[in-house]
Amino acid sequence: MTIEELHAGETGRAFAAMHALRAQLADEDQFVRRVDEHQRREGYRLVAAIEDDGSVAAVAGFRVLSMLASGRVLYLDDLSTLPAARRRGHARALLDWCVVEAARLECDSLQLDSGVGADRQDAHRLYFNSGMRIASFHFARGVDHNPGERLVDELQRRR
Numbered sequence: 212m213t214i215e216e217l218h219a220g221e222t223g224r225a226f227a228a229m230h231a232l233r234a235q236l237a238d239e240d241q242f243v244r245r246v247d248e249h250q251r252r253e254g255y256r257l258v259a260a261i262e263d264d265g266s267v268a269a270v271a272g273f274r275v276l277s278m279l280a281s282g283r284v285l286y287l288d289d290l291s292t293l294p295a296a297r298r299r300g301h302a303r304a305l306l307d308w309c310v311v312e313a314a315r316l317e318c319d320s321l322q323l324d325s326g327v328g329a330d331r332q333d334a335h336r337l338y339f340n341s342g343m344r345i346a347s348f349h350f351a352r353g354v355d356h357n358p359g360e361r362l363v364d365e366l367q368r369r370r
């Protein structure tokens with residue numbers, strides 16, 4: 212196994228491994244466009260665990276952020292391994308690579324968010340065994356892109 216960064220033009224190689232985590236990305240072309248045309252512009256990078264036959268077994272997607280609370284952070288958006296390649300050290304190798312990259316980029320920490328379902332227990336065990344700890348809760352709320360008069364009425368009531 213080797214660890215290699217995947218650049219624009221190589222993004223499609225990451226699709227199968229990423230799809231194992233992000234099942235909503237059902238179309239490889241859509242995935243490539245989203246990453247190469249949008250996310251890379253925001254600093255998103257992909258790194259992959261490559262098998263001896265050249266196939267991608269696991270992938271990590273990350274970016275560097277600056278936060279008041281945390282300083283300079285390598286934020287790991289995505290870490291995913293093909294089901295057939297799990298429990299063979301690919302994700303750990305990617306995490307270790309990201310820690311080295313964070314140090315090279317003079318980041319203060321490596322951070323990620325992870326779902327809390329029972330299906331995430333193996334991932335959480337990996338994070339703990341890699342020296343990570345639970346540092347905060349992450350809250351999220353969907354945003355209505357066409358709020359119309361309902362939002363205007365709600366804002367006026369608050370005044």
